[in-house]
Amino acid sequence: MCGIIGYVGTEQAQPRLVAGLQKLEYRGYDSAGIGLVDDQLSVFKQAGLIGDLEFPAETPQTCGIGHTRWSTHGKPTAANAHPHTDCANRVAVVHNGIIANYDDLRAELSDHEFRSETDTEVVAHLLEAELERTEDLRAAVTAVIERLEGSYALGVVAAGYDGIVAARHKSPLVVGYGEDGNFIASDVTPLLAHTRSVSYLEDGDVAHVTRDGVEVHNGGKPVDRAVHTIDWDADAAEKGGYEHYMLKEIHEQPTALRQAISGRLDPVEGHAELDDLSLSAGFLDDVDEVQFVACGTSYHACLYGKQLLETLADVRATVEFASEYAIGSGRDHERTLVVGVSQSGETADTLRALRVASQSGIRTLAVTNTVGSTMARECDDTVYIRAGPEIGVAATKTFASQVVILALFALHVAAARNELDSTVGRQLVENLHALPGAVQGVLDRDDAVAEVATAYASGEAFFFIGRRMGNPVALEGALKLKEISYDHAEGFPAGELKHGPLALVTEATPVLALLTNGTRPEETRNNVKEVQSRGAPVIAITNDGNRGSHEVGFEVPDLGLVEPLVANVYLQLFAYHVARDKGRSIDRPRNLAKSVTVE
Numbered sequence: 001m002c003g004i005i006g007y008v009g010t011e012q013a014q015p016r017l018v019a020g021l022q023k024l025e026y027r028g029y030d031s032a033g034i035g036l037v038d039d040q041l042s043v044f045k046q047a048g049l050i051g052d053l054e055f056p057a058e059t060p061q062t063c064g065i066g067h068t069r070w071s072t073h074g075k076p077t078a079a080n081a082h083p084h085t086d087c088a089n090r091v092a093v094v095h096n097g098i099i100a101n102y103d104d105l106r107a108e109l110s111d112h113e114f115r116s117e118t119d120t121e122v123v124a125h126l127l128e129a130e131l132e133r134t135e136d137l138r139a140a141v142t143a144v145i146e147r148l149e150g151s152y153a154l155g156v157v158a159a160g161y162d163g164i165v166a167a168r169h170k171s172p173l174v175v176g177y178g179e180d181g182n183f184i185a186s187d188v189t190p191l192l193a194h195t196r197s198v199s200y201l202e203d204g205d206v207a208h209v210t211r212d213g214v215e216v217h218n219g220g221k222p223v224d225r226a227v228h229t230i231d232w233d234a235d236a237a238e239k240g241g242y243e244h245y246m247l248k249e250i251h252e253q254p255t256a257l258r259q260a261i262s263g264r265l266d267p268v269e270g271h272a273e274l275d276d277l278s279l280s281a282g283f284l285d286d287v288d289e290v291q292f293v294a295c296g297t298s299y300h301a302c303l304y305g306k307q308l309l310e311t312l313a314d315v316r317a318t319v320e321f322a323s324e325y326a327i328g329s330g331r332d333h334e335r336t337l338v339v340g341v342s343q344s345g346e347t348a349d350t351l352r353a354l355r356v357a358s359q360s361g362i363r364t365l366a367v368t369n370t371v372g373s374t375m376a377r378e379c380d381d382t383v384y385i386r387a388g389p390e391i392g393v394a395a396t397k398t399f400a401s402q403v404v405i406l407a408l409f410a411l412h413v414a415a416a417r418n419e420l421d422s423t424v425g426r427q428l429v430e431n432l433h434a435l436p437g438a439v440q441g442v443l444d445r446d447d448a449v450a451e452v453a454t455a456y457a458s459g460e461a462f463f464f465i466g467r468r469m470g471n472p473v474a475l476e477g478a479l480k481l482k483e484i485s486y487d488h489a490e491g492f493p494a495g496e497l498k499h500g501p502l503a504l505v506t507e508a509t510p511v512l513a514l515l516t517n518g519t520r521p522e523e524t525r526n527n528v529k530e531v532q533s534r535g536a537p538v539i540a541i542t543n544d545g546n547r548g549s550h551e552v553g554f555e556v557p558d559l560g561l562v563e564p565l566v567a568n569v570y571l572q573l574f575a576y577h578v579a580r581d582k583g584r585s586i587d588r589p590r591n592l593a594k595s596v597t598v599e
Helices: 013-023 102-108 121-130 137-145 245-251 253-261 281-286 296-313 348-359 374-378 397-416 422-443 446-456 470-485 494-499 521-532 560-581
Strands: 003-009 031-037 041-047 063-069 091-099 150-158 164-169 174-177 181-185 197-200 205-210 213-218 221-223 289-294 316-321 336-342 363-368 381-384 462-466 489-493 511-515 538-543 552-556
Touching (some): 003 013, 003 091, 003 164, 003 205, 013 031, 013 063, 031 091, 031 150, 063 091, 063 150, 091 121, 121 137, 137 150, 150 253, 181 205, 245 560, 253 397, 281 397, 289 348, 296 316, 296 336, 296 397, 296 422, 296 470, 296 560, 336 348, 348 363, 363 397, 374 381, 381 397, 422 552, 422 560, 446 552, 446 560, 462 521, 470 489, 470 511, 489 494, 494 521, 511 521, 511 560, 521 538, 538 560, 552 560
Parallel strands (some): 336 363, 363 381, 462 489, 462 511, 511 538, 538 552
Antiparallel strands (some): 003 181, 031 041, 031 063, 091 150, 150 164, 164 205, 174 181, 174 197, 205 213
C-alpha cells in the first residue's frame, strides 16, 4: 500500500506535499518522493523517511505530486521510489496498485531507458510515447490507461503542462477542493488541513486538476462527481471512505493478494520464485520437519499452510501456539526449520518461540508484513506478505496474504525436494493467479451477505465446521465473529460435532459449514444433516459441484486447494455485518490490541 498526494494552486507546492505525505505515514512506507513542475520537472526522492528528503533553498513551484511507497516491485531504493519519469525527464508519475501486464508493455518499449525495477515506470514511458502524438496530457493519459491491466490510482504531471492529471481503476483516489488550490490524494487524511470538500473518483475516471477547478471524464465524456463535505474526525478520515477500517481491509484483499504473488510465480514450470529466501535446496531437501509457530489469526494461517506443505512437499509439518512452544525430544536440530508467522513481526510469544529455536541451533524463517520488524531482523530468513498496513484490530487481509505466502513456500519446498507434481504445481499457480478475482466476486455480494447476517444475528451461539483446509477457515471465521461481535462462536473439525459440541446445537445456533474443494465436503454434508435434524439453520459455502440441502448457500468458483480461502471472505463479511447490526466497536473491540507485544 502506498500514499499519494498532489497539489496545484497559488501557493508553494513543496511544503503542502511534504505535510500531506506525513499525514499518510500511518499507511506504512519504505521510501518517499516528490515531483515539482513548472516549465521544468524537478524530482526529489529516496529510500527512507519523508523528513529526510532534501530540497534546494528555493522551491517556488506551485504544482507537484508526492508519494510514499510500500515496496512491491523492486527493493526499497531511491531508483524504485516514486515519482517515476520518462527518458526526457519531462513526465512524472506516482501510482498505487499493480500493473499486471507491465512485463509485456516493457518489452514493447525496448528503445526506452528504464531506471527502476517497478511496474509503475512503464506508465511514464508510455506517456512519453503518447506525447509525441499529442500535447494534451489528459488525452495521453486516457490513451495509456486503455492499455493497462491490473489496478491503479495515478497522478501525472508534465513540464510545461498546466495542472495534474489523475486516473483511477480499482484503487482509491480523491479530489480535494481548496481555497488556494486543488488536490488529489489516496485518501482524505492529508486534505483535511486544507479542505473538507472532496469528490471520490470512480473506476475509469480521468481528472484534470488545475488551480481553477477540476474536470472529470469517463469513457471520453465529461462527468460530474458529487462534492462531499467531510465531517469525520482524523481517525475516521484514514478509512478511505469506508465506515470501518475492517471493512476497508476486507475490500483491500484483491490488491493485497496481487501484491503477495507479484513476481513470485512461474506459471510455465508451476513453481514459486521466493528470491527473498537464502535457504538452500540442499537444506530443504534434507529437512525432516517444519514447525510453524504463531498466535491468533496467524496460527490459523499456519494450520492451512501445514496442510499445503504436507500435501505438496511430502514433509512433516507441525503447528504450535507460540506461547506453548518448546523443543521436544527426538528432533534433529540441523534438519528442522521453525517458521514464525506474525503480521506485525513484533508478537512477543512468537518472538520468544523463534529465539528458543535459534538458541538451540535451529534455522528460523519469518513470515511477516512489516519491513524492519524484530522478527525480520532476528530470523535467518524473511518472506514479506506485502499486504500493506492493517489498522483494524481484527486481522482480515493479512490472513489471506499469509496463507498465500505459505502456499508459495510449499511450492518452493516441494520443488527443492523434487516432490512437486508438475500438473499439480501448474494448477495451483493458475488458481493463485485467479484468487484475487474470485475474492472480488465475493466482495461484490456484500449486500447479500449483509442480509443473511441480519437474519441470523440474534443467534444464541454460532458454530463453524469444516474438514482439512476448511478447518482453519472455520476456526478463523469463529475468531472473527467472537472478536468483533462478542458472540459465542466456536470452530472445529466437522467430525468433532458428535464428540461433544452437538449437545449445544439448537434451533437458535446457526451452523456455518465449509463445503468446498479441499474440505472433504461429502463427509461434512453428513454433519450438516446431523445439525439440521436438531433444527439448527445451516449457512453453507459451496462450489458449483458441492451443492446440498441447506437454508442459505453461497458459492465460490472452482479453485481447488485455495477455495476455502475464498470462502473465508464470506465469513469475514458475515462477522462484520453481525457486529455492525449490534452496534459493536468493530475497529477497537474490547480488551484487544492489534499487536500483542507482551507475553
